Amino acid sequence: MKIHQLNTDFLSLDQLEEIVFGDYRVEISDDARAKIQICRDYLNRKLQESSDPIYGINTGFGSLYSKSISTEDLEKLQSNLVISHACGMGKEVPEHIVRLMLFLKAQGLAYGHSGVNVNTVQRLLDFMNEGVYPVVYQQGSLGASGDLAPLAHISLALIGKGEVNHKGERRKASEVLQQFSWEPIKLESKEGLALLNGTQFMSAYGCWNTIQAMKASKWADLIGTISLEAYDGRIDPFQENVHKIREHRGQALTASIIRSYLEGSEMIAQEKEHVQDPYSFRCMPQVHGASKDAISYVKNIFETEINSVTDNPTIFPEEDKIVSAGNFHGQPLAIGLDHLAIALAELGSISERRLYKLISGTRGLPPFLIANSGLNSGFMIVQYSAASIVSQNKQLCTPASVDTIDSSNGQEDHVSMGANAATKCYDVVENVQKLLAIELFSAAQAIQFKRPLKSSDRIEAVVAEFQKKVPLVDNDIVMHDAMMKATEFLNGYIIS
Secondary structure, three states, X not given: OEEEEEOOOOXXXXXXXXXXXXXXXXXXXXXXXXXXXXXXXXXXXXXXXXXXXXXXXXXXXXXXXOOEOOHHHHHHHHHHHHHHHOOOEEEEOOHHHHHHHXXXXXXXXXXXXXXXXXHHHHHHHHHHHOOEEEOOEEEOOOOEOEOHHHHHHHHHHHOOOOEEEEOOEEEEHHHHHHHOXXXXXOOOOOXXXXXXXXXXXXXXXXXXXXXXXXXXXXXXXXXXXXXXHHOOOOOHHHOHHHXXXXXXXXXXXXXXXXXXXXXXXXXHHOOOOOOOOXXXXXXXXXXXXXXXXXXXXXXXXXXXXXXXXXXXXXXXXXXXXXXXXXXXXXXXXXXXXXXXXXXXXXXXXXXXXXXXXXXXXXXXXXXXXXXXXXXXXXXXXXXXXXXXXXXXXXXXXOOOOOOOOOEHHHOEOOOOOHHHHHHHHHHHHHHHHXXXXXXXXXXXXXXXXXXXXXXXXXXHHHHHHHHHHXXXXXXXXXXHHXXXXXXXXXXXXXXX
C-alpha cells in the first residue's frame, strides 16, 4: 500500500481520484501538521488575551451572532453545534462520495487557516484509511453557510455519535470507535464550526461528477463513431478544414478523435449512396465538443475549490487577523454543477437520437436491428427506455442555482442551492452512462449487419471485447439483463 502525505501542494482531479480510490493510506505531512498547529496555537493565545467577540468562536451562530458565550462553555458550544445541525434527510449518500468528503475536509483544514487541532484532522483520515464511513443524507444543505447538515453527520461520528457504515454493516459510531480504540474527539473552540463550514459535500459530488463526465465524453466519441460506421455515415463532417474555420476547442478535438478512430476503416472508405447524414451523426463535433468545453470549465472550478479554504471565520496567524467572510458560499459550484448537468444531458440526448436512427430500418439495417422482425421485437423497446431516461434528464436539468430561500432569520439571505445541484447532476451522470451503454449495445449489434466489411482495428477491438460480455441478439431476450451488462462494460473498460 502506498502512502500519500496530506499537504498544501496543488491537487488535480486526476491526483484526487488516484489517492482517494487507489491503494493509498493518507498521512498528514510535517508541513501541514506545522501549519495546523501554528493556527491552533494562535487561536488559543487570542482567546486568552482578549474577550472580544469572534463569530462562532465565542458567539452564537447565524442570526445568534450577538449572543456572547462564556469561556467555560466554548467546548459545549461546538458539540451543540454538531448535534443540532445534524438535520439531514432523504437518501443516504453513497460511500464513495463520503470517502471523498472525508479526504476533502481534511485537505481543506490542512492549509492552517481553520483553528482545528491536528488530532481532529487525523481522525478524518483514520476514518478514510479504515473504511469507516459516517451515515450522511443527501438533503439538508443550502450550499451557502457551508454544507452544514451533511458535514454535521460526518462530524457526529468523530465525537462518537450517529451511525457509520463499515465493511458493509451499519453500526453505531461509538461501537466502531471502541473497536479501533479511538477516543471520541472532544471539540475545542472553533472546531465544530470549522468542520461544518465548508463546501465538501458539494465538492465531493462535484469532483465525482466531473471525473465521470470526462470519462463519459470519451465514451460518447467512441460509441458515436461505432454508430456512424453502423449507419454507413460519411467522414466529410469530420475533416480538419471544417473545424479550422470555427475554432471551438472541443469541436476541433472531437473531430480529430473521431478521425483517429476511423483510420484504416473499410466501412468509412466505401462509396456512399447518400449525400448527407442526420445531425446526430454529422454534428457530433459541434455537440460533443460543446460538452467537452463545458466539462473543462467545470473541471477548473472544482480544482480551484479543492485547493481552497472554505470555512468561516478564517484565521490568518501571520497577519494577526480573524476574518468573518463568505468562502463557504457555493455559488461557483452551484452554477458549475448546473452547467455540467446540461452538458452531460446533451451527450445523452444526441446518443438516443443516433440509437433511433439505427433501429429505423434504413441504410441497410433491418427494422429494430433483428433479422427476423415481427416474430421478434428486437431493439424496439430499448429505444423507449432510452427516451424515458433522456426525458428524465431534461427535468433534472432545471437549474438549482437560480433559487434562493432566506434562512437563519434572514441573516443568511442568499443561498446557492449547490447541494441540490450536486445531487441532481449525480443522477444525470448515472443516466448518461446508461444511455451511452444502450447506444453501444445497439451499435455493436448494428455493425454486424455491415459484414464482411470491417471498421478500423480500434473499433473492431472494442466491439469484440464488448460482445464477449454482451453477445449478439439473434432472437428476443430479456433486454434488461443485456443493458445492465452493457453498463457494467462501459464502467469497467478503459479506453486506450
